[in-house]
Amino acid sequence: xxTIAVPLGGGxxxxxxxxxxxxxxxxYLRWSVDHKIIGVxxxxxxxxxxxxxxxxxxxxxxxxWTPELDFMVSGAAYNSLFTMHGxxxxxxxxxxxWAAYGNFVVPLQLGAKDMAFPWLxxxxxxxxxxxxxxxxxxxxxxxxxxxxxxxxxxxTLFSGxxxxxxxxGAHLLGLSSILGSINFIVTILNMRPPExxxxxxxxxxxxVLATSIIAVMATPFLAGALTLLLLDRMTGTTFFDxxxxxxxxxxxxxxxxxxxxAVYIMVLPGMGVLSEVLSIHSRxxxxxxxxxxxxxxxxxxxxxxxxxxxxxxxLQPELRIPFMITTMIIAVPTGIKMFSxxxxxxxxxxxxxxxxxxxxxxxxxFVIGGITGVMLAALPFDIHVHDTYFVVSHFHFxxxxxxxxxxxxxxxxxxxxxxxxxxxxTLGRIHFVFTYLGFLITFFPMHIxxxxxxxxxxxxxxxxxxxxNRLISLAAFxxxxxxxxxxxxxxxxxxxxxxxxxxxxxxxxxxxATTSPPPPTNFHDDPIPYxxxxxxxxxxxxxxxxxxxMAFDRREAAPSGAD
Amino acid sequence: MAEMTATQLSAPAxxxxxxxxxxxxxxxxxxxMWLYLASEIVIFSMMIVGYVLFxxxxxxxxxxxxxxxxxxxxxxxxxxxxxxxFFMVMGLRAMxxxxxxxxxxxxxxxxxxxxxxxxxxxxxxxxxxHLGITLGYDIESQWQTFGMRFYAPTFFHGAHVFVGVLWAxxxxxxxxxxxxxxxxxxxxxxxxxxHFVDVxxxxxxxxxxxx
Ligand code: HEM
Ligand SMILES: [Cu+2]
Numbered sequence: 001x002x003t004i005a006v007p008l009g010g011g012x013x014x015x016x017x018x019x020x021x022x023x024x025x026x027x028y029l030r031w032s033v034d035h036k037i038i039g040v041x042x043x044x045x046x047x048x049x050x051x052x053x054x055x056x057x058x059x060x061x062x063x064x065w066t067p068e069l070d071f072m073v074s075g076a077a078y079n080s081l082f083t084m085h086g087x088x089x090x091x092x093x094x095x096x097x098w099a100a101y102g103n104f105v106v107p108l109q110l111g112a113k114d115m116a117f118p119w120l121x122x123x124x125x126x127x128x129x130x131x132x133x134x135x136x137x138x139x140x141x142x143x144x145x146x147x148x149x150x151x152x153x154x155x156t157l158f159s160g161x162x163x164x165x166x167x168x169g170a171h172l173l174g175l176s177s178i179l180g181s182i183n184f185i186v187t188i189l190n191m192r193p194p195e196x197x198x199x200x201x202x203x204x205x206x207x208v209l210a211t212s213i214i215a216v217m218a219t220p221f222l223a224g225a226l227t228l229l230l231l232d233r234m235t236g237t238t239f240f241d242x243x244x245x246x247x248x249x250x251x252x253x254x255x256x257x258x259x260x261x262a263v264y265i266m267v268l269p270g271m272g273v274l275s276e277v278l279s280i281h282s283r284x285x286x287x288x289x290x291x292x293x294x295x296x297x298x299x300x301x302x303x304x305x306x307x308x309x310x311x312x313x314x315l316q317p318e319l320r321i322p323f324m325i326t327t328m329i330i331a332v333p334t335g336i337k338m339f340s341x342x343x344x345x346x347x348x349x350x351x352x353x354x355x356x357x358x359x360x361x362x363x364x365x366f367v368i369g370g371i372t373g374v375m376l377a378a379l380p381f382d383i384h385v386h387d388t389y390f391v392v393s394h395f396h397f398x399x400x401x402x403x404x405x406x407x408x409x410x411x412x413x414x415x416x417x418x419x420x421x422x423x424x425x426t427l428g429r430i431h432f433v434f435t436y437l438g439f440l441i442t443f444f445p446m447h448i449x450x451x452x453x454x455x456x457x458x459x460x461x462x463x464x465x466x467x468x469n470r471l472i473s474l475a476a477f478x479x480x481x482x483x484x485x486x487x488x489x490x491x492x493x494x495x496x497x498x499x500x501x502x503x504x505x506x507x508x509x510x511x512x513a514t515t516s517p518p519p520p521t522n523f524h525d526d527p528i529p530y531x532x533x534x535x536x537x538x539x540x541x542x543x544x545x546x547x548x549x550m551a552f553d554r555r556e557a558a559p560s561g562a563d
Numbered sequence: 564m565a566e567m568t569a570t571q572l573s574a575p576a577x578x579x580x581x582x583x584x585x586x587x588x589x590x591x592x593x594x595x596m597w598l599y600l601a602s603e604i605v606i607f608s609m610m611i612v613g614y615v616l617f618x619x620x621x622x623x624x625x626x627x628x629x630x631x632x633x634x635x636x637x638x639x640x641x642x643x644x645x646x647x648x649f650f651m652v653m654g655l656r657a658m659x660x661x662x663x664x665x666x667x668x669x670x671x672x673x674x675x676x677x678x679x680x681x682x683x684x685x686x687x688x689x690x691x692x693h694l695g696i697t698l699g700y701d702i703e704s705q706w707q708t709f710g711m712r713f714y715a716p717t718f719f720h721g722a723h724v725f726v727g728v729l730w731a732x733x734x735x736x737x738x739x740x741x742x743x744x745x746x747x748x749x750x751x752x753x754x755x756x757x758h759f760v761d762v763x764x765x766x767x768x769x770x771x772x773x774x
Contacts, residue, residue: 116591117595178599181598182595182598182599183595185594186598190587190590190594191587216601217605220606221605221609223602223606224609224610227606231698231711231715235698235699236698236700237698237708237715238711239613239711241700244700244702244708245700245707245708513572527572544572547572548572551572
């Protein structure tokens with residue numbers, strides 16, 4: 001034990017550390033190449049789109065209050081409602097929201113001073129607002145109405161200029177995602193300080209690495225398909241038109257070759273968040289750290305072999321069984337993560353913080369989504385429920401119960417680092433209860449109506465399903481309302497929340513070993529990561545955490561228990 | 564504190580805050596460029612596969628096109644593009660030897676090669692249009708969907724050549740100001756791109772014109 005302690009920020013006086021202020025509002029409104037500013041820009045932009053997408057969802061539920069067409073003026077208007085809802089939630093909320101956390105947290109966790117390509121980083125972000133505007137402009141012509149999956153011929157022969165704008169917007173978002181992902185890969189592989197070996201990387205970094213590899217390899221397929229779609233729409237080619245020598249299934253194949261991997265773009269970072277939050281808030285090492293890192297990579301690879309499970313009803317019959325098998329295989333690395341999380345919290349000193357609650361919420365919901373996924377992978381079952389509300393239920397359990405819950409967990413967890421203020425835990429718990437129950441009661445009954453035969457994407461349904469739909473709509477309004485609790489909490493805590501200090505959760509990963517918010521160069525000196533990012537429960541870990549406390553907050557060392 | 568703990572949190576910064584070394588920077592640029600090219604390969608392969616399937620399913624149409632078109636012009640064009648790749652290498656070498664003027668000449672020749680290629684492509688497109696091969700589908704036409712399957716990859720490639728020519732000019736502009744005297748990574752990046760565009764063309768040339 002002979003190493004000399006060099007407290008972080010060794011040369012700094014208390015005044016210097018306190019001088020770290022939050023960036024002024026104006027810095028967020030202009031071009032900035034600081035990854036922390038860009039992270040917040042991504043986050044706030046995505047949040048705005050989340051609100052728009054959520055409002056559209058409320059519209060869907062209003063229409064489905066009765067079995068007749070009443071709230072919307074026409075079936076086409078209803079089509080555009082769910083099309084824009086899905087598109088906004090996926091392309092303008094979940095995917096960019098992960099870029100928000102990736103940007104803010106990953107360089108800090110690595111101990112890097114910025115991303116590898118700061119300029120490119122800003123460029124990738126600034127593609128998003130115009131892309132969103134282009135998509136929304138559809139409302140002024142004739143909005144897209146072919147669903148987020150945009151199958152031809154609906155998206156080519158039977159829809160208006162809004163569909164063209166939709167494709168252009170999606171194209172820009174794809175470009176943004178590719179450029180952002182290249183930046184993440186290079187940052188994670190090349191920008192680590194020497195002590196941060198690949199096997200010391202926090203699991204969020206592993207997850208973002210896997211996600212980015214998927215995005216770089218899969219998104220170009222979307223770009224290619226959208227290019228052909230635009231050509232079909234604008235120049236009279238017939239790539240997707242069977243009557244003109246083209247192939248309608250071509251779109252389905254390419255789209256899902258992108259979009260199945262893309263569902264992992266949407267959820268892998270959330271799984272990374274889970275490993276962080278569960279370990280820190282239950283004071284226990286991540287169970288099977290290496291397996292979790294590797295399972296992200298396995299998911300990234302196997303994710304490319306399952307796309308046609310979305311096409312069981314349109315595929316050549318011989319190919320169905322092979323895709324059923326690959327799809328079931330992908331549940332294995334997902335299961336590894338599930339068991340790792342369980343093993344992590346097992347016997348831990350669980351603190352039911354809001355972040356932890358949402359992480360536990362993720363676990364309970366995602367397991368349901370995973371099980372319904374395997375059910376859908378079973379061909380005989382899928383033929384029966386394909387294109388019904390059962391599928392809607394499945395993907396909301398993984399995307400809302402999974403990704404969105406993880407986004408909330410990450411918000412409560414990193415808000416103190418981002419803003420320097422704690423969020424209100426009481427409001428956080430209230431938010432959790434409303435979201436959890438609202439979500440469960442909205443989406444669980446959809447399994448049942450789906451199995452009873454209610455098709456998805458229709459405004460008019462069999463009156464026999466009315467009671468179910470009323471229940472679902474009511475719960476959905478509660479769920480929508482719950483969003484305002486967190487919005488209020490964000491606003492209030494930003495101004496009045498208690499000062500967070502450097503390391504409010506007593507965590508070991510490097511983003512906590514600097515001030516909150518961190519200075520423009522992230523760290524005053526080159527930080528040295530603790531030997532194990534999740535090595536809680538040892539004397540050495542406690543000593544490391546106390547050293548952080550003393551370096552930044554000049555706090556008296558907390559009475560040491562094992563941390 | 565007399566009693567120091569064994570915990571070391573940080574070491575004094577060993578480089579300028581926020582600045583990476585030139586080698587680190589170069590490594591990042593190269594990895595980033597490779598990743599970008601990987602994503603380009605995906606888009607090109609989709610279009611190439613689209614063509615190949617047509618080639619397999621409709622051999623008559625493609626053979627007719629071959630017989631009408633000949634390979635003279637396109638072979639010459641391919642040569643020009645290959646040569647420009649060679650000029651590119653020479654340009655980088657010149658800069659690595661500290662010969663800025665030589666670099667400017669070679670990169671200039673590269674840009675010229677790209678421009679000649681585009682002119683050749685333009686001539687060929689006009690000939691094809693003359694034969695009635697159009698991008699849009701025409702039910703009357705004997706060419707079926709040959710037009711879109713041919714134009715999509717070749718035009719997409721041509722657009723890449725066009726971007727490459729602009730990039731070469733930009734490299735010359737910056738190079739003339741001495742930007743690459745110390746670190747020619749910017750030329751190397753352009754080189755990677757240009758070779759990539761070249762290799763894609765070899766693929767297209769072989770698949771579309773030769774087989
Ligand atoms: C255990 C792993 C999973 C399996 C086996 C699985 C399986 C399936 C299958 C077979 C379908 C097609 C249902 C149909 O249309 O008939 C489907 C749909 C879907 N899944 Fe999953 N899934 C899994 C995990 C996920 C995850 C993690 C996500 C997202 C984070 C996701 C998102 C979706 C979406 C968005 C759809 C519907 C797409 C649409 O038609 O609009 N799935 N899933
Ligand atoms: Cu899938």
